[in-house]
Amino acid sequence: MRRALRIAAAVAGILVLGAAIAYVLFPADRAVEPLDRAPDRLVVPGYFDEVFFQGQGFPVARRFVVEGRRRFDGVETFVLPHVGSGLAYKNIQETPGQVAEVNARYAPDPPWRLRPERRLGHYKCMSTSASLVLDWFALEAGAGPTTYVSILDGKTYRGFDPKALDSLYYARGYPLSGRGHLDPVSGVPVPYSVGGFATILEDETSRPGPRAVRDYNLPVDYAFDYRAVGRLRARELFRGKVFWKAFLRLYPRAESERLRRAILEDGPVLAGIKIRFSALHGIFHDTRLGDLPIAGPSGHGVVIVGWIEKDNRLYFLYRETFGACDEERPDCGPAYRIYPIYGFNEAYAFERD
Secondary structure, eight states: OHHHHHHHHHHHHHHHHHHHHHHHHSBOOOOOGGGSBOOSSOOOOOTTOGGGGSSSOEEEOGGGOOSEEEEETTEEEEEOTTTTTTOOOOOOOOOHHHHHHHHHHHOOSSOOOOOOSTTOSOOOHHHHHHHHHHHHHHHHTTOOOOEEEOTTTSOEEESOOHHHHHHHHHHHTOOBOOTTSBOTTTOSBOBOOHHHHHHHHHHHHTSOSOEEEEOSSSSOEEEEOOTTTOOEEEEEEEESOOOHHHHTTOOOHHHHHHHHHHHHHHOOEEEEEEEEGGGGOHHHHTBGGGGSEEEEEEEEEEEEEEEEEETTEEEEEEEOSSOSBSBOBTTBOBSEEEEOGGGEEEEEEEEEO
């Protein structure tokens, strides 16, 4: 037993020493200011630029997100149909009045709390992105827009309610975060499997007729009817993949081309963004050790709606889930960002049966 403890202590000492050396020899810039505002022109950083390791993807101004193929200052873009003309924005930021109303009407345990801090609304990025996939396929099928009333702010939105998908995720028992990472508003564990939502989309669009699901935390039922979407079949493009070529500064061409084909042939791709060791802060945050991905969960859910190509390399354009702005604000954020493929943890395309 003592020998095992000595070995464990020695290993821990080696790791600490290695981290300290990395901290001195391989410092990393983690400033997020370049990611807070979309430039007025179409800026595409170098494929291995450090900015892609400072947070999530680089912002793109909405005026450059034009459906179809376009060219701006020598940069080629492709955006799927309906993205600018029909795909609605959905608010996942609660309002003070709505938080008070939810607490008074439903008495959730724990009570909801208002979080006015920057980007600390409900952690519902994955369900919101999944609902946008449903919206896109309904538009592609020529269906009229459905609407729902958001429990977060009491307003009516076009499209399918993300809360129904969230509740289906909880009801099915898919992976949730631990007690150390709870939703900042409702205080409940957070979904982190984009693959779980992809499976839900496949299963629920194959079941005919209107249905309902109970909220995971409130005495509220959400009615939903996905017949207008058509039957979707999820296809995993990759999951938990480490793009080792990118660490060697080699362009992962085959994987990038496969993702491009999926967007062009099938439509929007539901994707998860990697969690990196830099998210742990401390010494990992300030060194190149923080660039290494954490295997397993996705830290953010998005829907990829196109790409930007520069110098024969692809950057994938995704729709964010926190408003329709071009800059960070307490109530909003950049609507679109680009990321090289190595920034994603998992991706799922959908074929209509």
